[in-house]
Amino acid sequence: MGMGEGQGRMKGVGQNIKMERINVRTTKRQEFVEITQLIEDAVKRSGVKSGICYVYVPHTTCGLTINENADPSVKSDILSKLEQLVPESGRYSHSEGNSDAHIKSSIVGHSLSVIVEDSSLQLGTWQGIFLCEFDGPRTRYVWVKIT
């Protein structure tokens, strides 16, 4: 990888940090890990008061989504429905044995953009940002860029 280790790896120039790498450790094969606060902290560090926050995962078997963070049954419903649609074992060509994870990753997508106003993500009351792990557990990372 050669991009350095640790949370909050900075790639900004000058006093304001405009891009960061944030590590996320997952603990199950499939799970949604909420990263809202990590992204919010990166927005604060960036010094950007009004702009757009881009979040991107550079992985082929995980993704990102925004959904309800109040009731945990919402994320478990999404995960179980994805598993019904794309079961772990099935007739796949890819020999690595994780085809379901690749497909689920494409379904949820790899990037998000959220409006930043008053130095804060403009998420709805019940919304959270989740890293969607489909082939864990492992250490993932997300790029956060605020402009």
Ligand code: ZN
């Ligand atoms: Zn694979």
